[in-house]
Amino acid sequence: MSKKSQHPPLGDIPETTAFEIVASGFGAIPVIGPTIQTVLNKTIPNIRAERVETYLRYLQDQIDELKLKLALERPEGLDLFEEGLWQSARAVSEKRKKYIQSLVADGLNNNREHSESQYYLRLLTQLGDDDIIRLWDELTWFRDHPNATDEEKAKRWTGFSETENARRLYLASFGLLKAHATYGGGNVAGEPTEVCKKFLELVGLWV
Structure with missing residues (x-):
């Protein structure tokens, strides 16, 4: 199943508007802002920006900028980051956002195998x-x-x-x-x- 079919557009705002929000908003986040902006612009064109800002800020606090850049250059790291971003965009409770953030930060810090990190992150989607x-x-x-x-x-x-x-x-x-x-x-x-x-x-x- 493709990423597009797994993750349909979020929210009801036009794609171009969402793209502009992402491009202008996340570039202002210190340290990892430019890195995140580049990834979002290239890989995730339609996202509800206000629901993922806390996710990005958490990663900024947990991961060194160089380590994050290196992680996102690997297909496994980018896959984990994108899955966490989509889940954060759909998360309603602050608790769930923190669960997602913790799982992704652990994986991007190379604390375990990519497959294991993805397993637990996707397991989270099955649980209330x-x-x-x-x-x-x-x-x-x-x-x-x-x-x-x-x-x-x-x-x-x-x-x-x-x-x-x-x-x-x-x-x-x-x-x-x-x-x-x-x-x-x-x-x-x-x-x-x-x-x-x-x-x-x-x-x-x-x-």
């Missing part, structure tokens, strides 16, 4: 903000109860509504929570996995 809170809540409970018995764990995961249990099983489908069979023949999802822990670390919620 409330799902991420569910994951954080489970991981926190296990950290605070390292010697919890199976009975205590089972008690924690019983009593969910049908909707809540379905949502937790959805998280288990991504390998973020472990699904456990119950005596009644159904499944509940509870214990967080290493994938869950790594994901929360990369979005800045776990140290």
Whole structure:
């Protein structure tokens, strides 16, 4: 699938107007402004500028200008930057913007393989903000109860509504929570996995 089909135009402003906003606005951001302006002008012609300014400023604070330029010269770095830019443009909550920023900054700083960074960034698109809170809540409970018995764990995961249990099983489908069979023949999802822990670390919620 092409980038164009993956990322349809954002918002309802004409493409030429969006292009002018990007070209004039981001060039004024200190240090990385010119670099970002060049990338946007060449690769992303239609974007809602006001939703990505915080994304760009965060990268400015986290990545040395030379390192950023080198990262964007590589197809892998540009791909990661562009994916983060599109997600930031569509993000509504400040929390989600921070999650995106943290993931992209980590990847552009060459802290891990490109494929791994892309995996976690695209995994983020499958999760709601409330799902991420569910994951954080489970991981926190296990950290605070390292010697919890199976009975205590089972008690924690019983009593969910049908909707809540379905949502937790959805998280288990991504390998973020472990699904456990119950005596009644159904499944509940509870214990967080290493994938869950790594994901929360990369979005800045776990140290």
